Amino acid sequence: MSKLSLGGKQSSGKINSWVEPSFGELLGATNRSLKKGPLSGESKTTRWPSTGDQAEKKSRKRKVDPHVSSNQISVSSEAYKPDQDEPWVDLYAPQSQAELAVHKKKVEEVESWLRDHLDKSKKGGAILLLTGPSGCGKTATVQVLAKDLGFQIQEWLWMKFYLEFLLRANKYSRLQMSGEKVTEDRKIILIEEFPNQFYRQPGGLHDILRQFVKTGRCPLVLIVSDSLSGDKNSRLLFKDVLHELEIHNISFNPVAPTSMMKVLSRIVTIEAGKSCGRISVPDKGALDLLCSGSSGDVRCAINNLQFSSFTDSCLERRLWASKKGKSASKPSVKAKGRSKSSKSTDMQDESPAIGGKDASLFLFRALGKILYCKRESYESTQAPKLPPHLTDHQRDKLLVDPELVIERSHMSGEFFNLYLHQNYPDFFSDVEDIARASEYLSDADFLTAEWSSRSTMLEYGSSVATRGLMHANSSRAQASSKSTAGFKPLHKPHWLHINKMYRENFLTAQSLFLNFCLTPVSLLTELVPYLAKLTNPMRNKAQIAFIQNVGHLSQKRVPARLRLEALNDKDPGILDADSEHEDSSAAQSLDPESAPGNATTEPNLPNSQDPSGELSASQPQPTSTEALLNEEDLLIEEYDSD
Numbered sequence: 001m002s003k004l005s006l007g008g009k010q011s012s013g014k015i016n017s018w019v020e021p022s023f024g025e026l027l028g029a030t031n032r033s034l035k036k037g038p039l040s041g042e043s044k045t046t047r048w049p050s051t052g053d054q055a056e057k058k059s060r061k062r063k064v065d066p067h068v069s070s071n072q073i074s075v076s077s078e079a080y081k082p083d084q085d086e087p088w089v090d091l092y093a094p095q096s097q098a099e100l101a102v103h104k105k106k107v108e109e110v111e112s113w114l115r116d117h118l119d120k121s122k123k124g125g126a127i128l129l130l131t132g133p134s135g136c137g138k139t140a141t142v143q144v145l146a147k148d149l150g151f152q153i154q155e156w157l158w159m160k161f162y163l164e165f166l167l168r169a170n171k172y173s174r175l176q177m178s179g180e181k182v183t184e185d186r187k188i189i190l191i192e193e194f195p196n197q198f199y200r201q202p203g204g205l206h207d208i209l210r211q212f213v214k215t216g217r218c219p220l221v222l223i224v225s226d227s228l229s230g231d232k233n234s235r236l237l238f239k240d241v242l243h244e245l246e247i248h249n250i251s252f253n254p255v256a257p258t259s260m261m262k263v264l265s266r267i268v269t270i271e272a273g274k275s276c277g278r279i280s281v282p283d284k285g286a287l288d289l290l291c292s293g294s295s296g297d298v299r300c301a302i303n304n305l306q307f308s309s310f311t312d313s314c315l316e317r318r319l320w321a322s323k324k325g326k327s328a329s330k331p332s333v334k335a336k337g338r339s340k341s342s343k344s345t346d347m348q349d350e351s352p353a354i355g356g357k358d359a360s361l362f363l364f365r366a367l368g369k370i371l372y373c374k375r376e377s378y379e380s381t382q383a384p385k386l387p388p389h390l391t392d393h394q395r396d397k398l399l400v401d402p403e404l405v406i407e408r409s410h411m412s413g414e415f416f417n418l419y420l421h422q423n424y425p426d427f428f429s430d431v432e433d434i435a436r437a438s439e440y441l442s443d444a445d446f447l448t449a450e451w452s453s454r455s456t457m458l459e460y461g462s463s464v465a466t467r468g469l470m471h472a473n474s475s476r477a478q479a480s481s482k483s484t485a486g487f488k489p490l491h492k493p494h495w496l497h498i499n500k501m502y503r504e505n506f507l508t509a510q511s512l513f514l515n516f517c518l519t520p521v522s523l524l525t526e527l528v529p530y531l532a533k534l535t536n537p538m539r540n541k542a543q544i545a546f547i548q549n550v551g552h553l554s555q556k557r558v559p560a561r562l563r564l565e566a567l568n569d570k571d572p573g574i575l576d577a578d579s580e581h582e583d584s585s586a587a588q589s590l591d592p593e594s595a596p597g598n599a600t601t602e603p604n605l606p607n608s609q610d611p612s613g614e615l616s617a618s619q620p621q622p623t624s625t626e627a628l629l630n631e632e633d634l635l636i637e638e639y640d641s642d
């Protein structure tokens with residue numbers, strides 16, 4: 001029924017010990033079946049490859065406490081064989097808050113919520129939602145806090161068990177396993193996996209949560225990982241009930257490179273100590289590659305580290321050889337001069353590390369790479385010499401590859417350009433530069449204007465826009481330029497709002513002036529402005545309101561500064577219909593005057609029975625057949641063939 005555990009995933013690892021080794025074939029093991037392995041960091045519980053006799057391995061396992069510091073380890077090199085049985089993610093699972101590779105503040109936030117809600121005197125079940133990318137330590141944090149605060153974790157796997165059991169878990173105490181100490185009856189329910197059905201129809205989940213909030217007797221912790229493309233699964237699942245059920249949401253970030261490096265270095269030091277130099281210890285460059293390739297996923301990084309540490313494997317040797325070669329070939333200037341921040345933002349050397357995660361970029365970061373436009377200086381001999389009249393165009397070498405940035409943003413070049421267009425002025429300090437940048441953006445637009453060549457020209461368009469924009473910004477021409485950098489908030493393109501309003505206005509115009517049989521453009525740019533000039537009243541209120549709204553654009557008071565929607569650092573480069581839907585309230589609030597008859601409100605269709613709905617003689621008359629039928633009161637009789 002439920003998976004009852006204190007240490008959730010660790011114990012699940014043990015349960016799975018009968019599973020055949022994943023990399024047996026690759027590593028020349030006696031057991032040759034090759035199964036889905038944890039190389040990509042996907043499986044939390046898959047066992048690690050086996051190379052020897054099972055009994056021997058068992059006795060070897062955990063001879064050394066992995067959590068003692070490296071200088072406490074004294075294992076003879078003779079006895080040492082890499083512990084290939086035990087996944088290092090489990091072996092080196094954090095045991096204390098200090099060991100967690102999670103930001104201290106996040107841990108404190110979770111801790112304080114748990115402290116508040118473990119208090120049994122409080123009625124009803126409180127819900128905590130932990131979100132963030134996969135492998136950033138959400139579960140590990142809860143497990144460490146379980147030890148510190150002394151509560152049990154009752155873990156529920158949605159995929160395997162019926163949902164009502166959540167409510168039963170609420171009723172009954174956790175089963176006491178033989179050999180377990182009787183602990184205080186403090187527990188939380190932890191749920192990490194949700195059936196796909198809930199993503200399609202979250203209503204069922206919401207009902208259960210509502211019931212839980214009313215009748216719950218312990219806190220419920222929900223862990224939802226964002227997908228690789230940055231989609232917020234949690235948004236799909238909990239958007240509607242977050243406020244209603246007072247679900248407290250704590251969002252985790254990917255593990256920071258420095259913390260990741262600490263974790264990997266610690267493991268390497270301990271393993272190297274155990275092996276007395278018999279395993280290949282990855283150098284700093286290789287660890288850097290592992291860190292960057294894991295995109296902040298500590299599980300993925302540790303798995304890759306373990307995989308790469310099997311010295312027997314010729315495959316591994318080849319992998320490291322290629323990685324080392326790569327790190328060695330980096331230009332010396334870069335290695336020396338790279339600041340803390342540029343380390344994490346470089347793109348060129350981001351050809352994904354072996355076993356690394358998909359290096360897709362959140363839109364926020366992708367835009368930053370173009371707008372902040374980092375450069376590095378040429379070594380004096382390499383610098384290209386431009387003729388004297390072009391010295392204004394002299395630029396240092398770009399640190400980013402714009403085409404790669406767009407590719408990894410998972411967004412079409414055109415939409416990417418929209419975001420650039422919205423945000424670039426804030427990053428410029430010279431009006432001449434802005435003028436030049438806007439020319440490039442116009443050129444990019446022009447390149448894709450012709451529908452027949454559009455599909456071919458799209459990529460050129462985005463290259464012209466991004467490269468043009470970067471080049472035009474003379475305040476970022478040199479690596480050393482100290483421009484007005486600093487953090488600048490990014491916004492979603494206002495174009496999205498305008499386009500949405502245009503579509504809605506068009507639909508409203510179509511339904512209000514159906515009889516005119518005009519194209520949307522003609523309706524909005526010819527008929528409606530013309531009608532707005534006429535003084536005689538129109539047919540009905542809806543039409544009048546619409547004409548006043550849309551036909552008098554130039555006379556309307558436009559708010560000085562439009563309220564723009566800020567772009568979040570987790571926003572994916574995908575424009576989903578959902579977000580557009582959300583926009584509608586914001587769209588309306590932009591201009592309070594536009595409320596009556598606004599396109600966003602349900603249009604009141606003309607009522608042909610309404611006598612006051614007659615068009616006055618001075619109004620243009622509809623020309624459609626339907627209109628003729630109306631006017632002539634023509635009766636169409638049914639034709640009977642008999």
Ligand SMILES: Nc1ncnc2c1ncn2[C@@H]1O[C@H](COP(=O)(O)OP(=O)(O)OP(=O)(O)O)[C@@H](O)[C@H]1O
Nearest residue numbers: 089093099100101134135136137138139140225299
């Ligand atoms: N210093 C560390 N900090 C956090 N986790 C660590 C550390 N060292 C090893 N690990 C291991 O890394 C893994 C982190 O994965 P965890 O299950 O916590 O991720 P998550 O954020 O819950 O994402 P997912 O939803 O994919 O499980 C755990 O197996 C944990 O034991």
